[in-house]
Amino acid sequence: MPELPEVESVRRGLTDHLSGRTVTAVEICHPRAVRRHPAGAADLSARLVGRGLGEPARRGKYLWVPLVDDDEALVAHLGMSGQFRIVDPGRPRHPHVRAVLALSDGQVVWFVDQRTFGGLAVEPLRDGVPSSVAHIALDPFDDRFDLAVTADRLRRRRTEVKRAILDQTLVSGVGNIYADEALWRSRLHPRRPTGGLTRAQAHTVLGHARDVMTEALAVGGTSFDALYVNVNGDSGYFSRSLNAYGREGEPCDRCGTPIRREAFANRSSTFCPRCQPAPRRSRRLPVAQTAPIE
DNA sequence: CCGAAAACCTGAACGC
DNA sequence: TGCGTTCAGGTTTTCG
Numbered sequence: 001m002p003e004l005p006e007v008e009s010v011r012r013g014l015t016d017h018l019s020g021r022t023v024t025a026v027e028i029c030h031p032r033a034v035r036r037h038p039a040g041a042a043d044l045s046a047r048l049v050g051r052g053l054g055e056p057a058r059r060g061k062y063l064w065v066p067l068v069d070d071d072e073a074l075v076a077h078l079g080m081s082g083q084f085r086i087v088d089p090g091r092p093r094h095p096h097v098r099a100v101l102a103l104s105d106g107q108v109v110w111f112v113d114q115r116t117f118g119g120l121a122v123e124p125l126r127d128g129v130p131s132s133v134a135h136i137a138l139d140p141f142d143d144r145f146d147l148a149v150t151a152d153r154l155r156r157r158r159t160e161v162k163r164a165i166l167d168q169t170l171v172s173g174v175g176n177i178y179a180d181e182a183l184w185r186s187r188l189h190p191r192r193p194t195g196g197l198t199r200a201q202a203h204t205v206l207g208h209a210r211d212v213m214t215e216a217l218a219v220g221g222t223s224f225d226a227l228y229v230n231v232n233g234d235s236g237y238f239s240r241s242l243n244a245y246g247r248e249g250e251p252c253d254r255c256g257t258p259i260r261r262e263a264f265a266n267r268s269s270t271f272c273p274r275c276q277p278a279p280r281r282s283r284r285l286p287v288a289q290t291a292p293i294e
Numbered sequence: 295c296c297g298a299a300a301a302c303c304t305g306a307a308c309g310c
Numbered sequence: 311t312g313c314g315t316t317c318a319g320g321t322t323t324t325c326g
Contacts, residue, residue, distance in 0.1 A: 001319060032303080061320075080319045081304080096304085115303045117320060159296075168321085176319065266299070267319060 002078040003061060004139055004173030005213045006221035006228050006236065010084055011058045013231030017086045017107060018053045018065055025049060025102040033098035033111060036077075036132065037121035047122040048074060048101070059142070060172025062133045064123075072122055075130045079117025085110040086231045139173035140210035147210070151202035154194055161197065162190035162269060165209060174209050177222055177245045180270050182209035184244035189276045190262075190269040196279070215241065244270045 002010070026048050028034055028041035037044045052068030064073040076082070085094070089108050093100075099111040099120055111120060123130040138145045150171050157164045162183060165174050174182070183190055185208040188201065197205075216222055221236030229235055239246070243253050248261040252272040261270045 003320095035302095077320080079303090079321080113303095114305075115319085117303065163297085166320095265297095268317095 001080050001175060001177065002082065002228055003175035003178050003213070003222075004141065005178075005216035005238070007058055007061050007063055007078060007173075008141065008217055009221045009230050009236065010078070011056045011063055013086070014056045014063075014065070014084055017109070017231065018103070019055050020053070021107075022050065022052050022104040023048045023101055024104055025100075027100040028098075029100065030098040030113075030116065032116040033113065033119050034121065036075075036119045044120065044122055047072065053103075057128070058139075059129065059133050060136050060139045060168055061175070062130070062136060062172075064130050064133070066125065066128075067122070071125045073125050073130050075121045075123050075132060076111070077118050079113060079115065079119070081115040081228075082111065082113040082118030083229055084231050085112055085229075085233060136168050136172045137170055140171065140206065140213065141173070145171075147203060147206050151199060151206055154202045154206065155197055155199065157194040159194055160190065161188055161192045161194050161205065162264065164194045165205065171206065171209070173213065176267055177242070178209060178213050178216070180244040181212045181242060182206075183276060184271060185212065187275050189278050190264060190271055192279050244272065246270065 026045040028045065031041065034041045034044050054066035054068055056063060056065045062075065062077055064075040066073045087108050087110055089102070089106060091108070094110060094112050096112050096114045097110045098113045098116065101109040103109065121132065123132055126134065153170060154164050157170070162179055164170055165179050165182065166176070180190070182205055186201065186205040188205055216236070216238040219237040220230060220234065221228065222238040222242070223229065223235035244259060247259045248270055249258050251257065252259055252275060255272065255274050257272055257274040259270055260273045261268050
C-alpha cells in the first residue's frame with residue numbers, strides 16, 4: 001500500500017514527466033476521484049486546463065503539483081490503491097482509470113485507483129502547502145523534521161506506541177507496513193504505552209521508522225500486488241526485506257520464534273512475540289483501579 | 295481530549 | 311461451479 005516511500009517514488013517519477021508541461025485536457029471518469037474537490041469535476045477541470053505544472057511536492061502520504069502563475073496546486077492522495085501512470089496517447093485504458101490528464105508534450109497521465117479511497121483536488125497553497133495538508137505533521141524526510149522534538153511529543157501521548165506512530169498529526173508518512181517494521185527493529189510491542197517509553201526508546205522507534213522508509217525508497221518501495229506500482233508501471237522490491245509485516249507464522253529473523261499477527265483497530269499488527277514482549281497488563285490499565293463502593 | 299468503530303470501496307482468497 | 315464471507319487498508323466522521 002502506498003506509504004511514504006511509495007508516494008515519494010511516485011513523486012520522483014512524476015517530476016520528470018510533469019514539470020514544465022501544461023495541462024491541455026482533463027477527463028474525470030469516476031465521481032469519487034474528485035469527492036474532495038467540493039466544487040465538482042467541471043470546476044476542477046476548468047482550474048487545470050491551460051495551467052502550467054511545477055515540481056511535484058509531498059508531505060507524508062500527500063502529493064501535490066503547484067500550478068504555475070497562481071497560488072493553487074493539484075493535490076492527490078493515493079488512498080490504498082491509487083497510482084499515477086504516464087502513458088502514450090491512445091493506449092487502451094486500464095479498467096480502474098478514474099481521471100485522465102493530457103499534457104502539452106503529448107503524454108497522458110492516468111490516475112488509476114481500484115478501491116477509490118484516493119482522490120484529486122485543486123486547493124489554494126498557503127506557505128507552499130495545500131489547505132488539506134496543513135494539519136499533517138512533518139515527515140521524517142523533511143529537512144525541518146526534528147527527531148528529538150517528535151520523540152518528546154510521542155512520550156507525552158497517552159496511547160499505545162503503534163497508534164502514536166500511525167497518527168499523521170504526530171509524524172506523517174508511516175502506515176501499517178512501516179509501523180510494524182519500525183517496531184520490530186526497535187523490539188517494541190505495538191501495544192506498549194507511549195507514556196512508559198524512555199526518551200531513548202521513543203527516539204529509537206522514530207529513527208527506525210525513518211531508516212526503514214529510506215531503505216524501502218532506495219529499492220522503489222514495497223509492492224505486494226499490482227495495487228502499487230510507480231509511474232512506469234514497475235513494482236518496488238522492498239517486500240523481500242520485510243521482517244514482520246506479512247510474515248505471520250514465519251520464523252523471526254532475529255530469534256526464530258514464529259511471527260504473530262493480532263487484531264489492531266480494524267487492521268492487524270505483526271510482530272515477534274519473543275523480541276517484542278507484550279507490556280505487563282497493569283501498565284495498560286488506568287491509574288485508579290479501586291472497586292466501586294456501594 | 296481520547297479512543298473505538300463505522301463508513302467509504304473493490305477484488306482476491308477462502309469456505310461450504 | 312457458484313455463492314456468501316472475510317480481508318486489506320488511509321482517512322474522515324461519528325459516537326461514547
